Amino acid sequence: MTRHPIDGHGFLSDTHTTALVAPDGGLDWFCTPCADGPSLFARVLDGDRGGSWRLRVEGGRVTGQRYEEGTLVLVTAWEGPEGAAEVVDLLAVDSPVDAGDDGGADGGAHDGGRLREDDAPDELDAQHLLLRLVRVVQGRVRMVTEVDARPDYARSAPDWRADGGAWVEGVSGVRLHSDVEHRLEDGVLRAEVELGEGEGATWSLGYDDDAPPCGSLARARELLGLTCRAWRAWGAGGVAYDGPGREAVARSALVLRALSFDETGALLAAPTTSLPEHLGGPRNWDYRYTWHRDASLHVLALGMLGHERMGRRYGRFLIERCVRPGERLRPMAGLRGEQSGEEHELEHLAGYAGSRPVRCGNEAFDQVQHDTYGHVLDAAHAHLRLTGGLEPGGWEALREVVDVACRDWSRPDHGLWEMRGAARHFVNSKVMTWVCLDRGIRMAEALHDASAPLDAWREARDAVHAEVLERGWDEDQGAFTMAYDEPALDASLLRIPLVGFLPGTDPRVVSTVDRIAEGLGEGPALVRRYDTDVVDDGVDGPEGAFLLSSFEMVSALVVTGRRALAEERFAWLLEHAGPLGLYAEQMDPDGTALGNYPQAFTHLGLIEAAVTLARDAAGEDLGPWSLRPSAR
Numbered sequence: 001m002t003r004h005p006i007d008g009h010g011f012l013s014d015t016h017t018t019a020l021v022a023p024d025g026g027l028d029w030f031c032t033p034c035a036d037g038p039s040l041f042a043r044v045l046d047g048d049r050g051g052s053w054r055l056r057v058e059g060g061r062v063t064g065q066r067y068e069e070g071t072l073v074l075v076t077a078w079e080g081p082e083g084a085a086e087v088v089d090l091l092a093v094d095s096p097v098d099a100g101d102d103g104g105a106d107g108g109a110h111d112g113g114r115l116r117e118d119d120a121p122d123e124l125d126a127q128h129l130l131l132r133l134v135r136v137v138q139g140r141v142r143m144v145t146e147v148d149a150r151p152d153y154a155r156s157a158p159d160w161r162a163d164g165g166a167w168v169e170g171v172s173g174v175r176l177h178s179d180v181e182h183r184l185e186d187g188v189l190r191a192e193v194e195l196g197e198g199e200g201a202t203w204s205l206g207y208d209d210d211a212p213p214c215g216s217l218a219r220a221r222e223l224l225g226l227t228c229r230a231w232r233a234w235g236a237g238g239v240a241y242d243g244p245g246r247e248a249v250a251r252s253a254l255v256l257r258a259l260s261f262d263e264t265g266a267l268l269a270a271p272t273t274s275l276p277e278h279l280g281g282p283r284n285w286d287y288r289y290t291w292h293r294d295a296s297l298h299v300l301a302l303g304m305l306g307h308e309r310m311g312r313r314y315g316r317f318l319i320e321r322c323v324r325p326g327e328r329l330r331p332m333a334g335l336r337g338e339q340s341g342e343e344h345e346l347e348h349l350a351g352y353a354g355s356r357p358v359r360c361g362n363e364a365f366d367q368v369q370h371d372t373y374g375h376v377l378d379a380a381h382a383h384l385r386l387t388g389g390l391e392p393g394g395w396e397a398l399r400e401v402v403d404v405a406c407r408d409w410s411r412p413d414h415g416l417w418e419m420r421g422a423a424r425h426f427v428n429s430k431v432m433t434w435v436c437l438d439r440g441i442r443m444a445e446a447l448h449d450a451s452a453p454l455d456a457w458r459e460a461r462d463a464v465h466a467e468v469l470e471r472g473w474d475e476d477q478g479a480f481t482m483a484y485d486e487p488a489l490d491a492s493l494l495r496i497p498l499v500g501f502l503p504g505t506d507p508r509v510v511s512t513v514d515r516i517a518e519g520l521g522e523g524p525a526l527v528r529r530y531d532t533d534v535v536d537d538g539v540d541g542p543e544g545a546f547l548l549s550s551f552e553m554v555s556a557l558v559v560t561g562r563r564a565l566a567e568e569r570f571a572w573l574l575e576h577a578g579p580l581g582l583y584a585e586q587m588d589p590d591g592t593a594l595g596n597y598p599q600a601f602t603h604l605g606l607i608e609a610a611v612t613l614a615r616d617a618a619g620e621d622l623g624p625w626s627l628r629p630s631a632r
Contacts, residue, residue, distance in 0.1 A: 003353055004028075006275055007578025007593035009044070010065055010074040013258035014091035016126035017207065018271035020044060020597075021089050023579075024062055025076045027053035030130065032172050032207040035261065035271050036288040036335050038152045040172050045274060045358055046349040051150030055087055055132055055203070058142040058192070065580060070250070071231035072258055073224065074580075083139025083197065092127035092223045095230035124230055124262060128208035131227075133220050135200045143201060147176065147189035153346050153360065158187045165215060177215035178203045239306030243614030244567070245606065248574050251581040252603035253305050256298055259600050260310065265317030266335040267295040267310075270585065270596035274346075276355030277586050277595045281541035284355050286362045287585075287596040289341065291332045292318065292372045293416065294600050296379035301604035303382055304611045304625060311383040315391045318376065323397040328404050329376065331369040331418075332362070340365050367414040368423060371492075373405040374432025377439040378499065382626035384443060395447055402440035403453070406460045409433045415483075416492050417529055420538030425484040427472035428492040430464055435499050437461035439626070465501070473508060479515035480508065488535045489519045491527050491549035494556040498608075500624040504559030513556045520549075523589040525569035527553050544586030544594035547573070551605030555612040559622045563613070570609055 002024070009028065010021040017037070020029035028043040028050070042050035060080035067074055073090045134143055149158040151171035159170035167176040167189055176182075180201050182191040193201050202220035206213075214220055234257060241249055259268040270287035277283035295318075299311045321337025323329060330339055343361040351358050380398055384390055390398075415426035437457050444452035471484040482490035493512055497504040504510075520528045526545035530537075550573055557566035576591050577583055583602040585595030608625075615622060 003047070004044075005578070005593060006352070006584050006595075006597050007580075007582055009578075009597065010067075010076075010089065010580055011072065011255065011258070011271070011582055011598050012074060012089060012091045012130075013072055013271070014093045014126035014128070015124050015258065015260050015262040016128065017091065018258070018268075019089075019091060019130060020272070021065075021074055021076070022052075023065065025054070025056055025078070025087055027055075027089070027130075027132075029272060031288075032174060034263075034335065035268060038172075039154070040149050040151055040169075040174065042150065042154060042349070044272070045352055046154065049150065049154045049349060051148050051154055052146075053132075053148065054144070054146045055134070056144055057085055058144045060085075060141065067251075067580060068228055069232075070235050070254075071228050072254060073228055073231070078141070080139075080141045083136060083141045085134055085136045085141045085143070085195070088131075088133040088135065088224065090131050090224065090227050092129040092131050092227050093230045094125045094127060094226045095123055095233050124234060124257075126262065127223065128206060128211040129214060129223070130205040130207065131214065131220055131223055132203040133200060133217070133224060134195065134202070136195045136197050138197055140194065140196050143193050143195060145180070145182075145189075145191050145203065147182075148187075149174075149189075154349065155346075160184050160187070160189060166213075172207070175206045175211070176203065177206070177213055179216055237307065238302075241305055241611075241614070243610055243617070244570065245574055245610040248577065248581060249305070249607055249610045252606045253302060253307070255582060255598050255603045256302055256600060256607075257307070257310070259298070259598075260313070261290075261335045262313070264321065264336050265313035265315075266290040266333065266337070267298050267314055268335070268600065269294045270599045272596045273360060274355070274358040275352050275584065275594070275596045277543040278355075278541055279353045279592075279594070280355055281543070282355075282357065283539055283541060283543050284351065284357060284359055285596070286343070286359050287599075289332045289334060289362060290317070292322070292329065293331065293369070293375045294604075296375035297604045297608075298600050299379045300382055300626060301607040303379075303386055304607060308383065308386050311379065311387070312391060315380070315383065315394055319391055319393050319397040323400055325400055326404075328368065328408065329372055329401055330365055331367060331372045332364055364418045367418055368411075369415065369418070370405065370408065370411075370413045370429040371416045371426075371432035373401050374435030374439075374499070376401055377436040377443070378624075378626045381439040381443055384446060385626075385628070395443065395449065398440070398443065399449075399452065402436055402457060405433050405436040405440075406453075406457055409437075409460055409464050417490075417537065421536065424486075425471070426490075427468060427480055427483060428490060428495070430468045430472065431493070431496060431499065431501050434461055434464045434468070434501055437464065438500075442627075468501075477515055478508075478511040480512045482530060482535065488530055489516055491516055491520055491529050491546065491552070494527075494549065494552040497559045498552070498555055498624065500627065504556075504561065504622060510560045513553070513560050517553065521553075525553075525572040526550050526587060526589060544588050544592075546586055547583055547599070547602040548585075548605040550587075551602070551609040554609035555605075558609075558612045558616050563616055566609075566613060570613065573606070
């Protein structure tokens with residue numbers, strides 16, 4: 001069968017679970033009862049065993065895919081022998097918007113809903129319903145659907161049974177309603193329907209007991225309108241951004257919002273598992289977790305666009321579920337705050353492009369990653385400056401994090417890149433520990449906390465800074481390097497000026513940026529994390545260029561005074577987005593997308609790069625964004 005490009009898939013979300021729709025209209029990834037649950041459809045990981053929900057025009061072809069403006073409602077256009085139709089796919093959401101506005105019930109353009117005074121535009125309410133609508137726009141078409149469910153990562157056979165006007169699958173518990181009659185053949189639900197111009201049909205798959213029934217086209221159109229309105233209302237709740245890459249920034253913000261898990265405030269790194277970092281290779285990981293590093297940058301990126309409520313949501317999640325008194329902050333958490341996750345292999349799945357193993361779970365829970373502390377405190381400090389306050393108990397929990405960083409900063413760790421080997425003294429970890437201490441000191445001063453051990457924190461902050469300058473700098477290369485006494489370059493050190501460890505004008509910063517561009521750059525704008533031929537990270541095989549690092553190079557070039565080069569790189573990266581404007585984690589120089597998709601890291605890096613370019617054009621101070629009094 002045809003293997004679809006990773007970034008050719010459409011992404012759906014209701015902030016509870018997610019789905020991917022292939023370029024041929026097949027629903028190829030869908031997990032229940034939430035984003036980290038077992039898959040019901042997983043053709044993206046195995047074309048034969050994974051399962052897919054096909055909905056197509058018989059004898060037709062796809063002529064294009066697009067999102068309804070300002071939403072995650074996907075439209076797939078079909079052309080058939082005697083007509084044309086559109087398939088509209090969405091995970092239904094609602095929001096607290098005045099019901100007097102229909103929100104564009106047919107999914108078309110509208111002028112925005114009116115919020116009630118006591119409501120917030122980012123309060124998306126998952127309806128726990130996957131909805132597929134067909135609308136015929138010309139002539140006549142014959143629609144064919146095949147619901148080939150493979151529950152529990154295709155480890156179980158489907159158990160469909162008719163239940164009144166619905167079909168219920170016994171393993172996953174999903175319930176299918178439709179205004180088209182289906183039949184069960186060899187475990188697959190099948191149906192065909194003839195439709196003329198202006199006519200339509202609908203299918204809804206409820207994955208929770210409270211999913212609203214939807215078996216009529218009228219009800220489906222109503223839910224479509226509510227969903228369009230909800231996404232657009234959220235987008236209207238931020239600040240107007242009109243700088244470089246405006247459309248890409250707006251799309252990236254939607255993706256970051258969609259990667260939230262609103263039940264708890266957790267933030268997904270990506271909604272998929274085991275999409276490969278090199279085709280046919282073993283670098284395939286499960287990213288359906290919250291990494292506090294990713295989440296903190298996630299919060300900062302949305303904060304740049306005025307969406308501060310995401311910071312409050314994540315803050316509650318961090319404080320209530322993840323911080324433990326006297327213990328180190330684990331680098332990641334499950335969507336409900338779980339502090340462990342056994343990693344195992346799904347040996348029966350072939351993997352995308354034969355890339356094995358397919359993994360479920362992630363052993364990085366047990367790693368020590370000191371950089372996490374700095375990202376958390378940086379985001380918290382920005383949130384405090386933007387909103388003037390923290391969640392109840394927030395500062396007490398954050399003090400615990402700063403105390404642990406103060407105690408442990410001189411110890412080795414596994415680093416940002418989660419090396420599967422012995423712990424080392426990674427320079428980025430030291431830099432971000434400095435950030436943790438620096439922001440902790442600033443927050444204690446702003447909150448007038450006389451009991452905070454500021455003298456100890458200041459002493460540790462200054463000691464970390466001095467040690468990095470002494471042991472992290474390689475005079476022969478003219479660069480800060482990955483770890484003490486090791487010569488390997490590391491793209492994470494592009495953040496040195498972005499977090500304020502040293503100014504962008506410092507010759508060591510300028511030289512480090514240049515050495516990374518020369519030693520880790522690929523093509524016009526791509527940057528690898530590090531050289532896998534030089535660095536033993538405990539995993540065999542190569543990987544693609546890292547898109548977060550590629551966007552961070554744009555930001556680093558701006559703050560080191562090379563705006564023209566930054567603009568060239570930024571333009572190339574925008575031109576190489578997927579057809580729907582989305583990015584995976586990595587990319588080959590030929591533009592092939594690699595890694596889990598869509599990736600929060602990449603989209604937040606895009607936003608940071610765009611905002612940095614805009615700040616420079618406006619003549620603003622290019623110091624760390626998190627230290628600005630306000631983003632508004």
